Amino acid sequence: MNKLLNKILINYPYFFAVILFAIGVATIVTRSNMFKKLLGLNIMESAVYLMFIAAGNIRGATEPIITDSNAGSTIINPLPSALMLTGIVVSVSVTAFALALILRMYKHYGTTDAILIAEMRDKNEKWGNK
């Protein structure tokens, strides 16, 4: 048990990434407002970024920009940073399209609550409307 706690303490950025991911999942599954679900999705993506960037870090190393001042020192791994740039672009695209869909849904149903929208759709199907 003590050994496990020590290992978690050494890997503390991954632990905070797990906490962020749990917050995001909890937001998605317990809130019925679509905007809050989208916020939870963005929090989950932030957890993944934190995980990757932390995995590429080296203690005491400098940023991956080679100048005269840090010529001899070790530098951090630049590959996770470059990959997460792609991830951020995909996240922004998904968020923009989801916001457009939510806006369209609000114009049609008059609410952004997922449960209320599901009830409206059930009622409409029972009455034979489209």
Add this chain to the structure above:
Amino acid sequence: MKIKNIVMFLLIILASIGFVLAIAELPPYGMPDNPIHNGVYDRYVGDAISETGSINIVTSIVLDYRAYDTMFETIVLFTATIASVITLKKSKRGEKDR
């Protein structure tokens, strides 16, 4: 509703315990001999300036070594913009807004 939320929180805490047990077995954080710092790292750090001419290694990866990745990334961004505009566009021909 309340019962469902409590059950969901318990399930999330259970999954988080599994995640924490998994991260405890990862290589120690911040050490220079972790398996993520392998030959790819050595190649990028050692040869980036002589091969691409950029002093910023992230720039040389994004715009030179993995330029196709960046190109299709811009296509993703463009597709998302077009899809958002089409979704928000008002329908013509006077048909009812569905």
